[in-house]
Amino acid sequence: MKTSTDRILTTHVGSMPRSDRLSALLLQKEHGEAVDEAHFEAVLREEVARIVALQAEAGVDIVSDGELSKIGYATYIKDRLSGFGGHRPRKAALDLQPYPEYMEKMALVAGKQSFKRMCCTGPITVTTTKPLDFDLGNFRAALTGAKVAEGFLNAASPGVVSAFQPNDYYPSQVAYLEAISQAMQSEYEAIVNAGFVLQVDCPDLAMARHTGFQDLSEAEFLSQAEQQVEALNAALVNIPADKLRMHVCWGNYEGPHTADIDLVKILHLIFKAKPAAILFEASNPRHGHEWAVWQAAKIPDDKILVPGVVDSTSNYVEHPELVSQRIMQFANIVGRERVIAGTDCGFSTFAGVGKVDAKIVWKKLESLAEGARRASAKLF
Secondary structure: OOOOOOOOOEOOOOOOOOOHHHHHHHHHHHOOOOOOHHHHHHHHHHHHHHHHHHHHHHOOOEEOOOOOOOOEOOOHHHHOEOOEEOOOOOOOOOOOOOOHHHHHHHHHHHOOOOOOOOEEOOOOOEOOOHHHHHHHHHHHHHHOOOOOOEEEEEEEOHHHHHHHOOEOOOOOHHHHHHHHHHHHHHHHHHHHHOOOEEEEEOHHHOHHHOOOOOOOOHHHHHHHHHHHHHHHHHHOOOOOHHHEEEEEOOOOOOOOOOOOOOHHHHHHHHHHOOOOEEEEEOOOOOOHHHHHHHHHOOOOOOOEEEEEOOOOOOOOOOOHHHHHHHHHHHHHHHOHHHEOEEOOOOOOOEOOEOOOOHHHHHHHHHHHHHHHHHHHHHHO
């Protein structure tokens, strides 16, 4: 994993806005409609090349393929693994349940989530590596000639898979997590073996407390979250920690967030996970104050902090000086060499859904890059 001794590097959480034509194809595939695979792959090649070029142009150092090939960061696994079927309507997040009118407004602005929410209905095994193989080759081609420091690719953690796809087959949650871990291990290792940094997405350690696992008590949730970290670490056993980054968040939506679990209650679990780099929300108004939690914590020496210094649910473009101040806040905690400037979450975690206008995303990333330059001038 690239770090720097002479400036603050920039990155983001992974998902980028998909074009209308790509979103339409993804949704057609999701709903079982016929899609010409050659045409789909041709569109993906063009779109990933475009998205990598736009990231580089905006000044992002560590870039991704935008997760463009995936319908969603946690549900795409059904196209690669067996054992998932049916559909189970999601429960509204705890903080949103008192506000049904607002939820309707959210859907009008950000788009409705029309992807399938399956359950585990049978044994989990890898059924195909073709989508992953395509993603690896496509991203490698898009990076050719790009003026960036490094590339990373996302993959769902065992915990977030279990949060989005409830277990109706395995005898226990532990057995379910173990099965997911074993099935996802090959995907994790393939990404790193292809020369990319692996980002495991772990909102199950925070967001799932008030979404997928909202029926658990806090003590039950924390116990289960520890099992999720153990399952993650088991799947990452063959990958060096410095090739890994993990993303933790409380949900990429604009809402009250009054049911969010406090960072201080889950930080020990985050530290227990193997990845060296930790991407977390620092701009979300419900969690912006928690820099003090990081300051008070005994952060392991091998951990790199990637605070979200740009919000991913607002069309405000943060002033570069504010971005700089947020970066410096964390540099003062762990040192300038152990901070990378990031975003709170992805900008399009599900195809066709996103609050931030696609063109404004790039202005926000430009501000991220300028803020990092300003912080670098003060820190180095």
